[in-house]
Amino acid sequence: MVQMTMIEAIASAMDNAMAADEKVIVFGEDVGFFGGVFRCTAGLQKKYGSNRCFDTPISELGIVGAAIGMAAYGLKPCIEIQFADYMYPAYDQLVSESARLRYRSAGQFTCPMVVRMPTGGGIFGGQTHSQSPEALFTHVAGLKTVVPSNPRDAKGLLIAAIEDPDPVIFLEPKRLYNGPFDGHHTRAVTPWKKHALGEVDDGYFTLPLGRAKIHKEGSAVTILAYGTMVHVAEATLVETGIEGEIIDLRTLSPLDLDTIAQSVEKTGRCVVVHEATLTCGFGAELAALVQEHCFYHLEKPVMRVTGWDTPYPHAQEWDYFPGPKRLGRALIETMEV
Amino acid sequence: MSDNCENKHLELHIPEPEWRPGDTPDFSNVVIPKAGSVLRPPVDVDAQDIRDLAYTIIRVLDKNGNAVGDWGGLLGDEELIAGLRHMMTLRSYDARMQLAQRQGKTSFYMQHLGEEAISCAFGKALNKGDMNFPTYRQAGLLIADDYPLVDMMCQTFSNTGDPLKGRQMPVFYSARDHGFFSISGNLATQYIQAVGWAMASAISHDTKIAAAWVGDGATAENDFHAALVFASTYRAPVVLNVVNNQWAISTFQGVALGESGTFAARGHGFGIPSLRVDGNDYLAVYAVAKWAVERARANLGPTLVEYVTYRAGGHSTSDDPAAYRPKSESEQWPLGDPVLRLKNHLITKGAWSEERHEQAEAEILEIIMTAQKQAESLGTLNGDKIPSAHNIFEDVYARMPAHLRRQRQQCGV
Numbered sequence: 001m002v003q004m005t006m007i008e009a010i011a012s013a014m015d016n017a018m019a020a021d022e023k024v025i026v027f028g029e030d031v032g033f034f035g036g037v038f039r040c041t042a043g044l045q046k047k048y049g050s051n052r053c054f055d056t057p058i059s060e061l062g063i064v065g066a067a068i069g070m071a072a073y074g075l076k077p078c079i080e081i082q083f084a085d086y087m088y089p090a091y092d093q094l095v096s097e098s099a100r101l102r103y104r105s106a107g108q109f110t111c112p113m114v115v116r117m118p119t120g121g122g123i124f125g126g127q128t129h130s131q132s133p134e135a136l137f138t139h140v141a142g143l144k145t146v147v148p149s150n151p152r153d154a155k156g157l158l159i160a161a162i163e164d165p166d167p168v169i170f171l172e173p174k175r176l177y178n179g180p181f182d183g184h185h186t187r188a189v190t191p192w193k194k195h196a197l198g199e200v201d202d203g204y205f206t207l208p209l210g211r212a213k214i215h216k217e218g219s220a221v222t223i224l225a226y227g228t229m230v231h232v233a234e235a236t237l238v239e240t241g242i243e244g245e246i247i248d249l250r251t252l253s254p255l256d257l258d259t260i261a262q263s264v265e266k267t268g269r270c271v272v273v274h275e276a277t278l279t280c281g282f283g284a285e286l287a288a289l290v291q292e293h294c295f296y297h298l299e300k301p302v303m304r305v306t307g308w309d310t311p312y313p314h315a316q317e318w319d320y321f322p323g324p325k326r327l328g329r330a331l332i333e334t335m336e337v
Numbered sequence: 338m339s340d341n342c343e344n345k346h347l348e349l350h351i352p353e354p355e356w357r358p359g360d361t362p363d364f365s366n367v368v369i370p371k372a373g374s375v376l377r378p379p380v381d382v383d384a385q386d387i388r389d390l391a392y393t394i395i396r397v398l399d400k401n402g403n404a405v406g407d408w409g410g411l412l413g414d415e416e417l418i419a420g421l422r423h424m425m426t427l428r429s430y431d432a433r434m435q436l437a438q439r440q441g442k443t444s445f446y447m448q449h450l451g452e453e454a455i456s457c458a459f460g461k462a463l464n465k466g467d468m469n470f471p472t473y474r475q476a477g478l479l480i481a482d483d484y485p486l487v488d489m490m491c492q493t494f495s496n497t498g499d500p501l502k503g504r505q506m507p508v509f510y511s512a513r514d515h516g517f518f519s520i521s522g523n524l525a526t527q528y529i530q531a532v533g534w535a536m537a538s539a540i541s542h543d544t545k546i547a548a549a550w551v552g553d554g555a556t557a558e559n560d561f562h563a564a565l566v567f568a569s570t571y572r573a574p575v576v577l578n579v580v581n582n583q584w585a586i587s588t589f590q591g592v593a594l595g596e597s598g599t600f601a602a603r604g605h606g607f608g609i610p611s612l613r614v615d616g617n618d619y620l621a622v623y624a625v626a627k628w629a630v631e632r633a634r635a636n637l638g639p640t641l642v643e644y645v646t647y648r649a650g651g652h653s654t655s656d657d658p659a660a661y662r663p664k665s666e667s668e669q670w671p672l673g674d675p676v677l678r679l680k681n682h683l684i685t686k687g688a689w690s691e692e693r694h695e696q697a698e699a700e701i702l703e704i705i706m707t708a709q710k711q712a713e714s715l716g717t718l719n720g721d722k723i724p725s726a727h728n729i730f731e732d733v734y735a736r737m738p739a740h741l742r743r744q745r746q747q748c749g750v
Binding site (some may be wrong): 025041043051052056057059061062065066067068069070072073074089092093096097101103105106107108109110111141142164165166210254255257272 | 521537735
């Protein structure tokens with residue numbers, strides 16, 4: 001075991017995957033010599049050569065479109081979109097092409113690729129470096145969507161995503177790169193180097209896609225969270241003294257409905273939390289599934305705590321970000337008899 | 338500010354085709370370079386030195402049916418007769434499928450009328466293992482590679498024999514073993530994918546190359562430009578084909594092109610060697626394709642090729658060209674009919690005759706009718722022999738996730 005930041009864990013995942021399979025290649029804007037603006041690909045070009053890790057022109061459409069062709073050829077591209085906010089020019093390639101290639105060709109052509117992108121807010125990134133577009137991917141048949149919340153999961157899930165025979169969107173909560181940010185922006189964050197979840201196996205290992213993890217056990221209420229919100233939920237429970245259970249979804253699609261349903265059947269209460277905007281967000285899908293599958297166990301309506309239905313603001317970041325205060329209010333309301 | 342700018346209002350330029358229904362098309366002002374007049378450069382030529390090839394038209398067959406100039410002479414009589422038969426097969430197949438659509442046996446069809454030479458000849462320039470990323474008007478690639486007609490028909494009819502299990506609209510074939518990538522309906526998306534495929538071949542130190550296909554209208558899509566950027570940056574082993582058939586449904590090519598330069602000349606800004614060829618001249622198409630393929634294979638990078646042709650039929654069975662262009666435009670088109678031109682060439686050479694042509698036509702029709710009978714025995718879209726509904730849920734992922742298993746159950750299949 002080695003103490004790693006989430007950045008190092010992600011780099012280690014690609015390092016191990018590239019060492020294990022020469023079909024794995026890495027490319028994107030600034031990922032080669034420089035090692036990526038967040039350093040997630042540091043050292044890969046030096047170790048594996050520019051034939052397998054290289055810089056691209058600034059064209060997200062081009063990066064994803066070329067990766068689809070490479071995957072169809074038989075390589076396993078693991079590509080980086082510098083910020084999830086820059087993904088939109090490539091959206092047609094992701095939705096109409098990568099997600100449907102296996103289906104429309106009846107399995108003649110497939111698209112085993114991973115599209116990594118930093119997601120979420122908390123870094124004063126304004127509207128173009130803070131978005132959480134996960135629902136735009138979970139709505140697409142044929143894509144898988146993963147959001148890790150800590151270094152260990154990030155590494156195991158990323159290697160599993162690279163092994164996966166279908167296209168996987170891998171969203172990296174950028175506010176978690178260096179430590180488990182809990183929403184208290186005025187407090188120092190404990191770095192991953194001093195955190196139990198920063199202890200990561202140095203070698204090759206996978207965590208299965210499609211399985212949630214009970215981040216913290218509890219019986220009073222179920223909090224469905226992923227990414228940064230897992231740590232916001234943890235802080236909120238400490239501060240409110242509520243014995244809640246936190247489910248870290250880890251993979252949004254395919255979703256681990258069994259783990260969710262078991263927890264809600266136990267607690268009878270459920271709060272969903274995410275950074276993305278409310279309307280038609282992934283929380284809407286979770287709330288619908290919980291009422292459909294756990295209706296007779298519910299004591300209270302399922303509540304959602306999310307970003308507001310506005311663009312992500314700059315100066316007012318902490319009024320936008322769904323931190324422990326907002327989540328705490330929702331939990332207290334949900335706990336009322 | 339000078340005074341003469343005062344009171345001058347700006348005006349937007351909207352390109353318009355020269356002729357609309359009711360007009361008499363007159364192509365006499367269109368300069369068609371003489372067959373054989375364009376020299377064939379070595380494949381390792383610098384793109385700078387052949388800029389003129391993007392503004393001319395490379396032609397081999399002259400109006401008397403002779404093959405002239407140094408782009409000719411690559412194919413023997415037997416190969417040319419085979420090429421003629423491929424084009425005739427494609428035309429005959431199209432006619433039968435067009436009719437089948439009118440009879441309600443399928444929902445939709447797209448024919449190649451006037452454009453047969455391009456895909457039929459290009460297909461012969463590739464090797465086994467190379468990959469085309471075609472649009473919906475390159476089925477000649479399949480025919481020239483002896484893909485079974487019955488399978489094409491089963492796809493078109495979406496019947497129980499459909500290799501794509503009823504999931505794709507008619508003519509959106511996919512045939513990996515025949516170097517034919519699955520066709521998308523979103524235009525130009527596959528242009529950049531072809532470049533990626535070619536890059537993968539180079540990364541893997543393979544010998545295979547890719548061919549990208551797009552129409553004149555869809556060159557306006559971002560994907561086309563991203564493809565040119567990536568192809569030139571990484572010198573990908575890819576042939577970038579633009580089929581300029583003059584019409585994007587009802588929109589003439591000047592709307593995508595902006596009435597200046599040529600589609601081939603789009604390659605110049607990227608330093609990509611770019612050629613313009615007579616798309617209705619089987620020999621010229623083959624020669625230019627061969628040249629571009631050779632360049633890619635020799636690791637010399639991409640080539641952009643514009644095929645100048647004319648879409649003699651409608652865009653699809655849902656389209657009526659009489660609503661936006663003169664009916665006689667296709668007859669007036671100065672580059673003639675590709676089947677007739679190759680036929681005349683072979684007759685001029687003494688390798689073919691009217692009798693043999695008629696005989697071949699009858700043989701081909703017989704082959705197609707037999708195939709159609711066989712395909713129809715497996716069903717048509719308006720019958721009850723269509724692929725089972727359980728195919729809706731398969732191949733979305735390699736392994737079916739739980740939510741799709743639940744939905745399949747709800748669907749009752």
